[in-house]
Amino acid sequence: MQTPRYAFFDFDGTLICQDSFLTLLKKILKSEPLRIPLLLMISPFLILTGLLKLDKTLAKSLILWSLTVGKEKRESARFLRNILATESNALWFQEAFETFEKLKQEGVEIVVVTASGQTWVRGMLHGKYSHFKMIIGSKLTFYAGGVILKSKNCYESEKIRRIHEALGENIIWHSAWSDHIADLPMLLKSQERYIICPKEKHKKIFEKRLEKNFKILNWKVSK
Secondary structure (H helix, E strand, C coil): CCCCEEEEECCECCCECCCHHHHHHHHHHHHCHHHHHHHHHHHHHHHHHHHHCCCCHHHHHHHHHHHHCCCCHHHHHHHHHHCCCCCCHHHEECHHHHHHHHHHHCCCEEEEEEEEEHHHHHHHHCCCCCCCCEEEEECEEEECCEEEECCCCCCCHHHHHHHHHHHCCCCEEEEEEECCHHHHHHHHCCCEEEEECCCHHHHHHHHHHHCCCCEEECCCECC
C-alpha cells in the first residue's frame, strides 16, 4: 500500500490575506455593538496574555464566549459557520486554488491546519474548493451559554500533535505552506517549504532555521 503524501496549509495569511479570527471579531461587533462591554471586561487579561506571550487558548475562549453568549447552541454553530462564508473573494490569494488543483493532479492530499476555529474555516472554504482531505483547526464547544475552545489552541507544535492524531505517524510530509514563523515546526518536517508573503522581519528567521531550503511566494489577492 502506497504511503499517503500530504501538503499542509496554514489558513490565515496563507490562503487568505487576513486573520479570520480578527475579521470575525470586527464583523460581530459591527452588527452587535452591545457585546463591546463584555470584551472591555476581559481586556486586562487579553493584554496580559499578549505582553507575557502566554498560550492563547483561554484568551480566545473568552473572546468567543463574549461574542456568542446568549445564543442557543445550534444557533451559535450556524452563526459561526456562516458569518464569514459570504466574505468577498478579495480575501483569498488567487494562486491558492490553482496550487490545490496542481497538487491534486500530482496525487498529493491537501490538509488545512489552522489556529482558527474549524467551524468558520470550513464555512469559508465551502463552495470554494471541496477536495480537501480534512481541516484541522481549533475545536469549539458550547459552555455556560456561549462558545469556547474545546481543544488547545491549534498553534505551533500543537499543529504537529493534531496532525499525527488525525493522520497517524506513517505519512509523507510532501510540503508545508505558511506565512508565519509560528509554523516552523510544520515547515521543518516537510520535504518542500513554501513561505507565502512573509513579513520582512521574519525572512532572516526563516533563512536561519530552514537554511535557505525554502521558496518565498508573493501571492496576489483575488479581485
